Amino acid sequence: MRRALRWLMAxxxxxxxxxxxxxxxxxxxxQALGSGGYSGTEKALAQLSEAGDPAxxxxxxxxxxxxLYVRKSDGTVVVARKSGDAFTLTDPLTRAALGDxxxxxxxxxxxxxxxxxxxxxxxxALTLMSPDAGVRRSAADAVFKxxxxxxxxxxxxxxxxEQDKGVRAAMEQARAAIxxxxxxxxxMTDADIQAATDTLTARGDRDALVLLNMxxxxxxxxxxKKLAAAAVSTLEQKLxxxxxxxNLWYGLSLGSVLLLAAIGLAVTFGVMGVINMAHxxxxxxxxxxxxxxxxxxxxxxxxxxxxxxxxxLPAAFLVSGGVGIIIERSVIxxxxxxxxxxxxxTWGLSLALQQAVRSIFGPTNREVGAPSWMSGAFExxxxxxxxxxxxxxxxxxxxxxxxxxxxxRTWFGLSIRAVTQNRPMANAMxxxxxxxxxxxxxxxxxxxxxxxxxxxxxxxxxPNLGQGYILDSFMVVVFGGVGNLWGTLxxxxxxxxxxxxxxxYAGAVLGKILVLIFIILFIQRRPRGLFALKGRAVEx
Amino acid sequence: xLLRFFLMGLDRKAGIVLTILAILAVAVPVMTLxxxxxxxxxxxxxxxxxxxxxxxxxxxxLALDLVWGYCGxxxxxxxxxxxxxxxxxxxxxxxxxGPRGVYGNPVLPDFMVFLNWKELPWYxxxxxQFWFAAVMVLVVPGALAFxxxxxxxxxxxxxxxxxxxxxxxxxxxLLAFFRNDMGFGGNNGLTDFKDIxxxxxxxxxxxxxxxxxxxxxxxxxxxxxxGVIASKLGKVLVAxxxxxxxxxxxxxxxxxxxxxxxTLSACMAGVAGALYVPQVGIINPSEFAPASSIExxxxxxxGGRGTLAGAILGAVLxxxxxxxxxxxxxxxxxxxxxxxxxxxxxxxPKGLLGLGAQLKAKLPGRKASPLSNxxxxxxxxx
Numbered sequence: 035m036r037r038a039l040r041w042l043m044a045x046x047x048x049x050x051x052x053x054x055x056x057x058x059x060x061x062x063x064x065q066a067l068g069s070g071g072y073s074g075t076e077k078a079l080a081q082l083s084e085a086g087d088p089a090x091x092x093x094x095x096x097x098x099x100x101x102l103y104v105r106k107s108d109g110t111v112v113v114a115r116k117s118g119d120a121f122t123l124t125d126p127l128t129r130a131a132l133g134d135x136x137x138x139x140x141x142x143x144x145x146x147x148x149x150x151x152x153x154x155x156x157x158x159a160l161t162l163m164s165p166d167a168g169v170r171r172s173a174a175d176a177v178f179k180x181x182x183x184x185x186x187x188x189x190x191x192x193x194x195x196e197q198d199k200g201v202r203a204a205m206e207q208a209r210a211a212i213x214x215x216x217x218x219x220x221x222m223t224d225a226d227i228q229a230a231t232d233t234l235t236a237r238g239d240r241d242a243l244v245l246l247n248m249x250x251x252x253x254x255x256x257x258x259k260k261l262a263a264a265a266v267s268t269l270e271q272k273l274x275x276x277x278x279x280x281n282l283w284y285g286l287s288l289g290s291v292l293l294l295a296a297i298g299l300a301v302t303f304g305v306m307g308v309i310n311m312a313h314x315x316x317x318x319x320x321x322x323x324x325x326x327x328x329x330x331x332x333x334x335x336x337x338x339x340x341x342x343x344x345x346x347l348p349a350a351f352l353v354s355g356g357v358g359i360i361i362e363r364s365v366i367x368x369x370x371x372x373x374x375x376x377x378x379x380t381w382g383l384s385l386a387l388q389q390a391v392r393s394i395f396g397p398t399n400r401e402v403g404a405p406s407w408m409s410g411a412f413e414x415x416x417x418x419x420x421x422x423x424x425x426x427x428x429x430x431x432x433x434x435x436x437x438x439x440x441x442x443r444t445w446f447g448l449s450i451r452a453v454t455q456n457r458p459m460a461n462a463m464x465x466x467x468x469x470x471x472x473x474x475x476x477x478x479x480x481x482x483x484x485x486x487x488x489x490x491x492x493x494x495x496x497p498n499l500g501q502g503y504i505l506d507s508f509m510v511v512v513f514g515g516v517g518n519l520w521g522t523l524x525x526x527x528x529x530x531x532x533x534x535x536x537x538x539y540a541g542a543v544l545g546k547i548l549v550l551i552f553i554i555l556f557i558q559r560r561p562r563g564l565f566a567l568k569g570r571a572v573e574x
Numbered sequence: 575x576l577l578r579f580f581l582m583g584l585d586r587k588a589g590i591v592l593t594i595l596a597i598l599a600v601a602v603p604v605m606t607l608x609x610x611x612x613x614x615x616x617x618x619x620x621x622x623x624x625x626x627x628x629x630x631x632x633x634x635x636l637a638l639d640l641v642w643g644y645c646g647x648x649x650x651x652x653x654x655x656x657x658x659x660x661x662x663x664x665x666x667x668x669x670x671x672g673p674r675g676v677y678g679n680p681v682l683p684d685f686m687v688f689l690n691w692k693e694l695p696w697y698x699x700x701x702x703q704f705w706f707a708a709v710m711v712l713v714v715p716g717a718l719a720f721x722x723x724x725x726x727x728x729x730x731x732x733x734x735x736x737x738x739x740x741x742x743x744x745x746x747x748l749l750a751f752f753r754n755d756m757g758f759g760g761n762n763g764l765t766d767f768k769d770i771x772x773x774x775x776x777x778x779x780x781x782x783x784x785x786x787x788x789x790x791x792x793x794x795x796x797x798x799x800x801g802v803i804a805s806k807l808g809k810v811l812v813a814x815x816x817x818x819x820x821x822x823x824x825x826x827x828x829x830x831x832x833x834x835x836x837t838l839s840a841c842m843a844g845v846a847g848a849l850y851v852p853q854v855g856i857i858n859p860s861e862f863a864p865a866s867s868i869e870x871x872x873x874x875x876x877g878g879r880g881t882l883a884g885a886i887l888g889a890v891l892x893x894x895x896x897x898x899x900x901x902x903x904x905x906x907x908x909x910x911x912x913x914x915x916x917x918x919x920x921x922x923p924k925g926l927l928g929l930g931a932q933l934k935a936k937l938p939g940r941k942a943s944p945l946s947n948x949x950x951x952x953x954x955x956x
């Protein structure tokens with residue numbers, strides 16, 4: 035859609051600059067469009083496109099849109115647009131206003147399907163000569179799709195003149211498509227056919243594959259068929275390679291989402307041994323904090339909206355972390371050493387938090403916008419990568435690295451590890467274990483809040499947001515091995531890619547079921563996860 | 575022999591439970607069918623079905639208490655066995671509809687006609703017979719539990735890990751039953767039942783009979799459960815709940831003991847589901863939701879874990895509360911339930927039935943600080 039729009043705009047610019055010079059030569063041809071019925075229009079159209087003048091483009095477009103009429107009084111071809119009961123008339127070439135006319139005074143130039151095809155082909159051919167590279171390129175693509183043999187000559191002329199490498203490649207592909215599918219194929223030498231199939235293979239997308247498959251299965255000569263078949267297999271391999279890469283990327287993307295959701299749990303569950311079923315709600319609170327921050331920006335500083343996410347990150351960390359500390363101080367600290375009771379109590383908290391958010395913000399989804407630097411996509415070879423996903427992958431790894439550094443290199447991390455490994459001894463060494471407990475739980479919850487900021491970009495911000503992730507997060511932590519951050523990383527990426535690689539074969543739901551069954555069986559083989567802690571700590 | 579087994583479990587508590595159930599089994603039919611409608615003692619059929627539903631949940635809670643309270647296996651997927659039992663019964667009821675469905679197909683249920691299926695899938699064969707469905711209600715949940723437990727207990731998956739993979743199990747089943755091509759009605763499940771054993775399922779007498787059947791099933795399950803617990807087997811179960819390694823080192827094959835209790839419990843849950851479906855008139859995949867399994871755990875916790883009677887009490891009380899709240903104050907229900915979870919785990923570790931003992935223990939003096947108390951004897955199962 036966007037491409038079409040840009041193309042149209044470019045065409046208009048081109049037309050505006052060159053209208054005056056050519057208007058005179060085209061006039062009789064435009065006039066001819068209005069006489070002789072379908073066949074007369076088609077003949078005039080062919081002559082118009084042979085003239086190779088871009089000034090004809092708006093006329094043909096008007097014809098395509100059904101806006102081209104004949105004024106009955108003098109037989110002039112005009113562009114007419116309905117305004118109220120009457121039509122506003124303009125000159126098709128100069129765009130000069132010609133006044134209004136009642137509906138009865140004009141007659142529409144009708145088009146049929148064969149004309150429609152001819153119209154799009156001639157539009158393609160005409161724009162091949164445009165001074166704008168973007169227009170030429172889309173014109174080449176249009177010809178590639180229509181494979182209209184009448185464009186061949188224009189195309190060859192355009193290729194000879196073309197300076198831009200990318201556009202020339204597109205034009206050559208279009209020519210190859212016409213050559214291989216049209217009647218010309220039978221007269222071509224083997225080398226030419228070879229060159230044409232090579233050009234198409236180089237294009238390397240699904241359109242090229244469809245085309246080559248068609249050639250391989252058509253009534254073309256044996257040589258053509260053989261070459262096309264060879265090209266098809268090369269191309270299929272290439273596409274399969276890119277599809278695998280795309281899957282890998284999707285897997286990485288899903289894996290990093292899982293990592294984000296699970297990494298806070300790796301702290302509360304993995305390091306502290308607290309089963310926090312309200313973890314998902316911490317994620318949800320993070321997402322709602324993002325929503326509130328964005329609302330603030332929308333109301334007070336719409337110009338700085340792109341920065342709202344950057345403000346939401348610390349805000350979500352603090353809010354979720356604060357809620358986490360309150361939960362730890364009020365409920366969880368009474369339940370240390372009783373993991374299953376903790377599970378039930380935090381489940382209860384998660385229900386209450388969900389209902390609280392539902393009561394405050396309503397049960398419907400809340401709109402969280404994406405900053406401009408997170409929207410859009412770019413192509414990398416055969417891959418399409420959206421910026422949003424890319425940032426989430428980067429963010430997930432950044433959070434992981436930051437957490438790792440915090441646990442391994444800071445005094446706070448040292449205290450956490452000391453309290454986890456030997457609580458009485460840490461206490462004896464002067465570490466305030468109660469405070470470390472609260473802060474650790476706050477850290478885990480805060481990271482969940484960060485995950486909420488990221489997930490608000492790709493998921494619906496609703497009171498149920500967290501529930502969708504809680505089970506997955508537990509699976510990741512348990513699969514990776516409790517008490518091991520690297521295990522969480524490997525677990526998240528493995529489960530993410532497994533899910534995405536199964537999806538094309540089994541479908542999304544069955545793929546997920548298979549992953550769950552895999553985890554259940556895997557836990558049987560390694561009851562303590564992928565990277566199990568060894569030694570006495572295990573039994574404690 | 576069998577009689578001795580049942581009598582063994584009969585202590586004073588069991589006497590009270592069974593007496594109450596017997597009174598229910600007699601009083602409810604009388605109050606519904608023979609007391610005139612304008613009398614204050616009349617029970618509407620709606621109330622009877624509601625009570626029947628509570629008692630089905632009570633049976634599920636009883637099954638859960640058997641494994642959680644006495645073997646220390648916290649199952650967060652017991653609703654899966656409940657739902658499978660329910661689906662087995664639902665399949666029988668679907669087949670009973672016969673040509674009265676919307677599409678009038680004598681063999682295929684409506685949703686299969688709708689999906690353009692030509693013949694009944696093999697796993698639906700035999701469900702037109704009540705006895706077959708009744709056997710499947712026990713066999714399918716039992717077999718699933720056996721297979722699952724056989725793997726899990728043999729690999730010594732315990733505690734939290736076991737709880738989490740039971741969640742995974744029920745979640746996987748939830749996703750599977752949502753799929754239309756599984757042949758269980760997909761999202762909509764099985765519903766629109768007409769009759770059971772030839773009697774109209776909507777009729778008052780059928781509803782009362784279903785209620786009585788539920789009471790009977792609950793009483794029988796209670797006797798079996800208390801019989802198991804009073805037996806030597808039950809002593810081993812409690813021992814391995816409190817110190818599994820020690821029991822294993824003494825030469826007991828702990829896996830088999832756990833597997834037995836686990837499978838028995840799943841069968842009970844299946845029966846509960848089978849009785850539940852005709853009384854509520856529908857079974858759909860939402861019964862598999864992880865949340866419903868966790869809710870069942872709170873029933874047991876409220877009543878008192880490891881008391882059997884407490885599970886029944888908790889299930890009935892919590893569900894009565896749910897009926898009241900969702901009707902009168904829907905906004906507050908989740909707060910109430912959430913608060914219940916927190917309050918029970920913090921203040922009522924032994925549940926309502928343990929309240930007396932708890933108060934007595936507290937009288938001499940306050941407990942020491944919570945952290946020094948954080949390692950109870952049954953830490954593994956707790």
